[in-house]
Amino acid sequence: MKKSDTEKFKKLLEEELVLLEKELSGLGIKNPTNPSDWTPKMPEENISPADENEVADTIDDAQINNAIVNDLEVRYNNIKKALQKIEEGNYGKCEINNHPIDEKRLEANPxxxxxxxxxxEDLQ
Ligand SMILES: [Zn+2]
Structure with missing residues (x-):
């Protein structure tokens, strides 16, 4: 990949990283000992335990929040990895067979x- 293209993707990745970090910090708490791990925040606890419907809603909210945080966390970590690959000069290569990744694919998902x-394929 040309250096100018790598720079273009680097910029896109850095912008997305900032947005994701913002979204994540609204929904979760960064693990101080592991910066790639986020714990979902619990919804506001302003309900009275007597109201079972509200308790159920809160549990649903927590599960949805959890799913969103996990999804954002995966994207966040993939971007971190991609930026690391740019630093190492390995960006744009398939992790399985080392083939160059189609540039159209990278444009859709840097x-x-x-x-x-x-x-x-499932990747670690
Ligand atoms: Zn491949």
């Missing part, structure tokens, strides 16, 4: 870790 062929 933190893509695999080529199209391996886009459904």
């Amino acid at each position: 933190s893509a870790r695999t080529c199209k062929e391996h886009m459904n």
Whole structure:
């Protein structure tokens, strides 16, 4: 990949990282000992325990919040990884077979870790 293209993706990734960090800090608490781990905040505890419907709503909210935080966390960590790869000069290569990732795919998702062929593989 050309240096100018790498710079372009780096900028996109950095912008997305800032947005994700903002979203995450509204929904979760960063783990002080592990910066790639976020704990979802519990919803406001301003309900009276006597009202079972509200208790149920709060539990639903907590589960939804949890799912959102997990999803954002995965995206956040993928972006961090992509930025690290840029630093190492490995950006834009499939993590499975080392093939170059299609630039269109990177434009749609600058933190893509695999080529199209391996886009459904589970990665650690
Ligand atoms: Zn591949």
